[in-house]
Amino acid sequence: MIQLRNLERYYKSGFQKSWVLKGINLDVKQGEFITIMGDSGAGKSTLLQIIGMLDAANKGEYNFFDEEVHRFNEKKRTELYKHYIGFVFQAYHLIDDLTVYENIETPLIYRGIKSKERKPMVAELLDRFNIVAKKDLFPDQLSGGQQQLVGLARAIIGKPKLLLADEPTGNLHTKQGEEIMQLFKELHNEGMTIIQVTHSEKNAQYGDRIVHLEDGYVREDKNVNELLERN
Amino acid sequence: MFRHNIILAFRNFKRNKTSFLINLIGLSTGLTCAILIYLWVSDEINVDKFHDNNDRLYQVLQNRQFPQKIATWEITPTLLVNAIKEDLPEVEAATNISSREENPRGAFSFGEKNIIAEGIYAGENFFEVFTFPIKESENQSFLKDKNSIAISESFAQKLFSTTKNVIGKTIEWTRGQNKKSFRIAAIFETPPSNSTLQFDFVWNMQLLIDADEYAGKWNGDYAKTFLVLKPDANFEKFNNRFASFMNTKTDKRKKSQLFIQQFSDKYLNGKYENGKITGGRISYVWLFSIIAIFILLIACINFMNLSTAQASTKMKEIGVKKTIGADRQSLVQQFLGESILMSFLSLSVALLLVLAFLPTFNDITNKVLKFNWSFNFVITLFLITLFTGLVSGSYSAFYLSKFKPFQVLNGKQVMSFGDQWIRKGLVVFQFGLSIIFIVGVLVVQQQMEFIQTKNLGYQRDNVLNFKRPNTNKSETFLIEVKNITGVMNAGRMWGNLLSGRGTQSGYSWRGQEDDKKYSFKSPIIGYDVIETMDMKVLVGRTPSREHQEDFNKILINESARKMMQLENPVGMNIGYSDTLREIIGVVNDFNYGSMHHKIEPLIFRVTTRGNNILVKIKAGEEQTAISKLEEVFQKFHPSFPFEYSFVDDDYQALYEAESRVATLSKYFSGLAIVISCLGLFGLAMFTSERRKKEIGIRKVLGSSVFEIVKMLTSDFTKTVFAAILISLPISFFIAKKWLENFAYNITLTWWLFFVPAILVLIIAWLTIGLQTIKAARVNPVQSLKDE
Numbered sequence A: 001m002i003q004l005r006n007l008e009r010y011y012k013s014g015f016q017k018s019w020v021l022k023g024i025n026l027d028v029k030q031g032e033f034i035t036i037m038g039d040s041g042a043g044k045s046t047l048l049q050i051i052g053m054l055d056a057a058n059k060g061e062y063n064f065f066d067e068e069v070h071r072f073n074e075k076k077r078t079e080l081y082k083h084y085i086g087f088v089f090q091a092y093h094l095i096d097d098l099t100v101y102e103n104i105e106t107p108l109i110y111r112g113i114k115s116k117e118r119k120p121m122v123a124e125l126l127d128r129f130n131i132v133a134k135k136d137l138f139p140d141q142l143s144g145g146q147q148q149l150v151g152l153a154r155a156i157i158g159k160p161k162l163l164l165a166d167e168p169t170g171n172l173h174t175k176q177g178e179e180i181m182q183l184f185k186e187l188h189n190e191g192m193t194i195i196q197v198t199h200s201e202k203n204a205q206y207g208d209r210i211v212h213l214e215d216g217y218v219r220e221d222k223n224v225n226e227l228l229e230r231n
Numbered sequence B: 001m002f003r004h005n006i007i008l009a010f011r012n013f014k015r016n017k018t019s020f021l022i023n024l025i026g027l028s029t030g031l032t033c034a035i036l037i038y039l040w041v042s043d044e045i046n047v048d049k050f051h052d053n054n055d056r057l058y059q060v061l062q063n064r065q066f067p068q069k070i071a072t073w074e075i076t077p078t079l080l081v082n083a084i085k086e087d088l089p090e091v092e093a094a095t096n097i098s099s100r101e102e103n104p105r106g107a108f109s110f111g112e113k114n115i116i117a118e119g120i121y122a123g124e125n126f127f128e129v130f131t132f133p134i135k136e137s138e139n140q141s142f143l144k145d146k147n148s149i150a151i152s153e154s155f156a157q158k159l160f161s162t163t164k165n166v167i168g169k170t171i172e173w174t175r176g177q178n179k180k181s182f183r184i185a186a187i188f189e190t191p192p193s194n195s196t197l198q199f200d201f202v203w204n205m206q207l208l209i210d211a212d213e214y215a216g217k218w219n220g221d222y223a224k225t226f227l228v229l230k231p232d233a234n235f236e237k238f239n240n241r242f243a244s245f246m247n248t249k250t251d252k253r254k255k256s257q258l259f260i261q262q263f264s265d266k267y268l269n270g271k272y273e274n275g276k277i278t279g280g281r282i283s284y285v286w287l288f289s290i291i292a293i294f295i296l297l298i299a300c301i302n303f304m305n306l307s308t309a310q311a312s313t314k315m316k317e318i319g320v321k322k323t324i325g326a327d328r329q330s331l332v333q334q335f336l337g338e339s340i341l342m343s344f345l346s347l348s349v350a351l352l353l354v355l356a357f358l359p360t361f362n363d364i365t366n367k368v369l370k371f372n373w374s375f376n377f378v379i380t381l382f383l384i385t386l387f388t389g390l391v392s393g394s395y396s397a398f399y400l401s402k403f404k405p406f407q408v409l410n411g412k413q414v415m416s417f418g419d420q421w422i423r424k425g426l427v428v429f430q431f432g433l434s435i436i437f438i439v440g441v442l443v444v445q446q447q448m449e450f451i452q453t454k455n456l457g458y459q460r461d462n463v464l465n466f467k468r469p470n471t472n473k474s475e476t477f478l479i480e481v482k483n484i485t486g487v488m489n490a491g492r493m494w495g496n497l498l499s500g501r502g503t504q505s506g507y508s509w510r511g512q513e514d515d516k517k518y519s520f521k522s523p524i525i526g527y528d529v530i531e532t533m534d535m536k537v538l539v540g541r542t543p544s545r546e547h548q549e550d551f552n553k554i555l556i557n558e559s560a561r562k563m564m565q566l567e568n569p570v571g572m573n574i575g576y577s578d579t580l581r582e583i584i585g586v587v588n589d590f591n592y593g594s595m596h597h598k599i600e601p602l603i604f605r606v607t608t609r610g611n612n613i614l615v616k617i618k619a620g621e622e623q624t625a626i627s628k629l630e631e632v633f634q635k636f637h638p639s640f641p642f643e644y645s646f647v648d649d650d651y652q653a654l655y656e657a658e659s660r661v662a663t664l665s666k667y668f669s670g671l672a673i674v675i676s677c678l679g680l681f682g683l684a685m686f687t688s689e690r691r692k693k694e695i696g697i698r699k700v701l702g703s704s705v706f707e708i709v710k711m712l713t714s715d716f717t718k719t720v721f722a723a724i725l726i727s728l729p730i731s732f733f734i735a736k737k738w739l740e741n742f743a744y745n746i747t748l749t750w751w752l753f754f755v756p757a758i759l760v761l762i763i764a765w766l767t768i769g770l771q772t773i774k775a776a777r778v779n780p781v782q783s784l785k786d787e
């Protein structure tokens, strides 16, 4: 599904370049649940954003379903966001002026799905995430965990092939975090490809592969089972 | 999607109530101005356009060559119309009507009832060339009959209290000793208010020709001539050929050239310089259209500025939406939708405001504007509002929507240097316009005041002016008037001093043919006029009864003396056709007519009669004197109403257009400033909101409230200074241009520009000050805890 070859990302400040990613090689197969780990500032978010096409690499190759990403224009990217990629953010990033229901519904509107068909789709997710009672509340009336549930529901309502999550539990209590991770696991079992960034070893266990970033390279790339055995 | 966007828009309004209110007030005020001005402009540009022949209907104008200049007149010989009909194949129809001075007036009576009316003499085809619908008529050719009269419906209503069954009735006309019976042969619709031709009745043109020796000759200008060109006629070609048309008919008009101008165009473009059309009222149409657009722009800028202030929250929304599949187009739609919704909400408020202010606006503009929900009006409203919405939303729609989501979502400061410039630029634009508006108001006001106080060369205070219907017992009448207590002096003349009318050439003072080309203003005065008006006589004497003056005595003004290069003019005899006229005195220069024109060389001709009476009344005794005057008038003219005016009021009326502009510009610039300040208020509010934390930290570090206010305001102050620097030269230029309309005008002094600049600065400071002081006084603990 995803192939990254010698990917580089640097920022220019004055005449100096400072590399965040120096040479990333990574392959992701459909249906995998990958966790990206590394110290703060290691470039995890940067990598995730490049994978999500929110940011672009300066050098190297990136193929998405065997197509070269750097050829994509804005229209193509918008198409991908509609049908292939879902995002979950650490800061939730819900739309303040929309209710829970409307936030979840919005991607469907952009996909041009009729109101009649949208209703059962939203209702199903509200039910599954246990937030039916909250559907008419606004984001600022919800706890962080509830907001992230809404964020997740919004990310997956379009049934994306790839879910990208940057520290989805970073702002949550342990218990709320577990609830989210449990849902990730379920989605994974249903066949969704997931790439998450997290600092928590425990959350990493939910996935099946851990990629460790250091100094702009992939330092370690192992199956969770292998790692478990090693310990 | 549409519903989704509407929901978002309304929730956004609700969340940001202050900016919603600022926008609503700003946009609805802006739209109110725009709608009022639109109503006025559309009324102006439709004047005289209602005639069926409008596209092909032209008026004949005459350029007369003088040594100093070319003068353009609308009066022509009455003979012209038939010559045109006979000789010019491109002309489909032609007609003429009497010039304003020649228009028939007088009292009409039927049984006991009397009314006063003013009409026109008209050529046969009048009702075919112009569209004044005939309601009823005896026969097709009623205008051929010298004893018949066509009357308007309002005329009928006044005289008969009905418009039914009046055809065939005979009414009596009286004017002085003149009496005549007319049979009503037709009744026509009263000319609408957007017609420059206003008349109560129509007589056969032949009556005018019969009554005046010169009216039927090529060297007399008594009529306005109109023609309809055939559809395939070429205007340019026709005009070229037409220029010398009169010279092919007579050799008496060698210095006259003719041209035609579309009749309905003449109302807006009725000023001529050197024989060419040079605009006219059209400049006010432009002026106010531009003002309307600028006021709307100022309101739109408020909207944009407040959007930039909320940009950071907006951008988060944009970023998120992009990641869930929103394309740029749908975001553009959303933002434009929001601003357009806002402007349509404002439109509904604006319509109420227009309804409320229309009567006042009508008073100021002297119009009878009203809403008529015509297709055009509704479409225009819709377009104006749409335009406002599009401009207002353009910033968010096209600028904010282009950011990449990751820039926004990472919480980085993406407002670049350029954005700051845009925002400042917008404020500069707003305040620049406000300053220009204020300078405009001041200059117009000063000029109007100058006009009011300028020494005209005569005293116009407490001078009453009225017309006698005839000049019977001229001397006895004047004596009785003078005997009234409170009357200080009284004189008589033909015409009056404010019309500026009457131009003569043909005088020869050196016995040279060349002299005769020079033209002089040539009013005709009787005894006591110079004394009554308190004009200064430089040498010689004024017309007096002891000298038994006659038409061969003249006075000249100082300008004429200079032009004629006469050292001792008094007693000189100068030639005029085959007579000699004696100069009996020289008067100081005075403004004959309005101050739009320079004082020209002038010759006072002397008469012993004159129907126009000037009466100087002692201040404070106006009431009693006027009622006594009326008694005297009624004694001499029992069947006529006593209609008088004060010269000073007539004088003000000369500057009616300007004084309306003065009043209107005052209101509009006031509004422009209010809207600008609203915007600044909002901006200051958001700025201090955004910098709340910084303010808190500074206070903890020991800054005083004053220092913080200074910090917050210095930015705005610089912006307003920039506005001042840019707008002052522009307003100087505009003011200078406008003042060129007057031959006598004020000089532009520094304070006319300094005062508006300071005023705007102070207003801006007050607006911002209120906000910043509030922000600076907040307890720092509070603002730091919020984060």
Ligand SMILES: Nc1ncnc2c1ncn2[C@@H]1O[C@H](COP(=O)(O)OP(=O)(O)O)[C@@H](O)[C@H]1O
Pocket (backbone or CB within 6 Å): A011, A020, A038, A039, A040, A041, A042, A043, A044, A045, A046, A047
């Ligand atoms: N716009 C930018 N300009 C300059 N440096 C940046 C920019 N964005 C990120 N960085 C740098 O890139 C590095 C990686 O950031 P990030 O990917 O957010 O790290 P992580 O998510 O692993 O904590 C950091 O050192 C950060 O300072």
Ligand SMILES: [Mg+2]
Pocket (backbone or CB within 6 Å): A044, A045, A046
């Ligand atoms: Mg990160």
